[in-house]
Amino acid sequence: MxxxxxxxxxxxxxxxxxxxxxxxxxxxxxxxxxxxxxxESLIYEIRSFSSGNEFLQASRADWDIIFLDIFxxxxxxxxxxxxxxxxxxxxxxxxxxxxxxxxxESYDVRAFHYLVKPIPQDKLDEVLRLSEKSxxxxxxxxxxxxxxxxxxxxxxxxxYTDYYNHYIQIHTPNRMIKTYMSFAEFSPLLLKYKQFxxxxxxxxxxxxxxxxxxxHDFLMKDQVQIPINRARKGxxxxxxxxxxxxxxxxx
Numbered sequence: 001m002x003x004x005x006x007x008x009x010x011x012x013x014x015x016x017x018x019x020x021x022x023x024x025x026x027x028x029x030x031x032x033x034x035x036x037x038x039x040e041s042l043i044y045e046i047r048s049f050s051s052g053n054e055f056l057q058a059s060r061a062d063w064d065i066i067f068l069d070i071f072x073x074x075x076x077x078x079x080x081x082x083x084x085x086x087x088x089x090x091x092x093x094x095x096x097x098x099x100x101x102x103x104x105e106s107y108d109v110r111a112f113h114y115l116v117k118p119i120p121q122d123k124l125d126e127v128l129r130l131s132e133k134s135x136x137x138x139x140x141x142x143x144x145x146x147x148x149x150x151x152x153x154x155x156x157x158x159x160y161t162d163y164y165n166h167y168i169q170i171h172t173p174n175r176m177i178k179t180y181m182s183f184a185e186f187s188p189l190l191l192k193y194k195q196f197x198x199x200x201x202x203x204x205x206x207x208x209x210x211x212x213x214x215x216h217d218f219l220m221k222d223q224v225q226i227p228i229n230r231a232r233k234g235x236x237x238x239x240x241x242x243x244x245x246x247x248x249x250x251x
Contacts, residue, residue, distance in 0.1 A: 014044040014135060015062060019055050019077070020069040020096065025117065026050070029067060029096065032121050036128045052080040063091040064135045065112075065128075070097040078102060081109040088173060088221060090138075090156060090208075092131055107248070142189045144170070144179035151177055155193055159209040159220060161186070163202035173222070194243065199236050200229040207243050 016033060020026045026048045037044040049055040052075030066084070070077035081093050092112040095102070096119060103114045112134070113127045140155040157172045163183045170177040179186075183202045190196045190204050198204050199218060205226050211219045215233070218226040218240075228236050 014042060014132065015064045016044060016046045017055065017063045017066045017091075018046060018048045019052060019066065019072070019080070020048075021050055021072045022069070023050070025069065025096075029119065029124075032119065032124050033067075033128065035121065036125050040129075040132075042132065051075065052077070055080070056083070063089075065092045065094060065131050067094050067096050070095055070099070070102055078105060078109070081106075081111070085109050092134060094127060094131070140193070144168070144177065144181070144186075146177050146179055151179075153177060155190070156208070158190065158206050159222065160205040160224070160226060161190070161203065171222075171224075197236065197239055197243075199232075200227055207240055208247075210240065213237065213240055 014037070018026050018029050018033070020029070030046050030048055033044070033046055036042075047058075049058070052072060056075075068077045068081060075083075077095060077097070081095075084091070084093070093106075093109060094113045094115060095106050095111055096115045096117060098117045100114075100116055106114050112131065115123065115127065138154075138156045141152050142155065143150050143152050145151070153170060153172065157174075159171045159173065161168055161170050163169070166182075167178045167180055168183065168186045170179070187198065187204060191198065195207050196204050197207060203226065205218055205220065209221045211221045211223075213219070213228075216228060218228065220226060
């Protein structure tokens with residue numbers, strides 16, 4: 001693993017995985033990523049993997065960017081990407097490949113970008129700048145009091161929140177955090193982010209975690225059903241449709 005800390009942008013560490021079965025391509029891409037980070041004074045970590053299986057065995061899900069070759073032995077890049085999305089891995093995926101044939105299919109796994117080899121440094125720089133901007137926005141957090149300590153919760157980890165017995169319950173993929181405060185006091189912390197909506201009284205959902213929506217409920221990715229307020233059904237359904245359309249267009 002390569003790690004470098006330098007410069008004034010050091011509030012964020014960009015954790016980057018490079019997956020390619022060509023040792024030459026792995027080395028070249030890692031060097032170009034380092035060139036960008038050095039010029040932009042970024043803190044970064046890069047780890048290279050020679051196969052999808054090696055990457056999966058690393059048992060780590062906090063990568064910010066995954067550069068992924070499509071044509072690989074054992075597990076091809078598109079199959080690996082589907083596996084990651086099925087496991088609720090939200091890392092930015094950038095495909096690197098010698099063919100343009102899979103560009104349309106890459107939308108199915110919410111790929112952030114699609115780069116064709118050989119990758120020019122200026123094109124890679126453009127993708128990394130966009131990636132850094134996205135990562136910084138994804139790393140927003142709120143702080144709430146949990147018991148006697150302050151807990152920091154990443155915005156992107158919040159699936160939904162509800163209110164019970166004077167406590168806000170914050171549901172994340174790993175655990176539930178309870179904080180003693182009113183919904184009126186808590187809701188402005190999240191509703192300023194475009195991915196959050198309140199489908200009924202004292203509840204908010206992160207639309208990035210919606211698996212599907214029907215006439216009466218949101219089905220979340222953890223299979224919890226969140227009811228939709230009947231009086232506001234049209235407004236809520238339209239807001240979700242607009243957000244989904246915008247997210248698709250932004251890749």
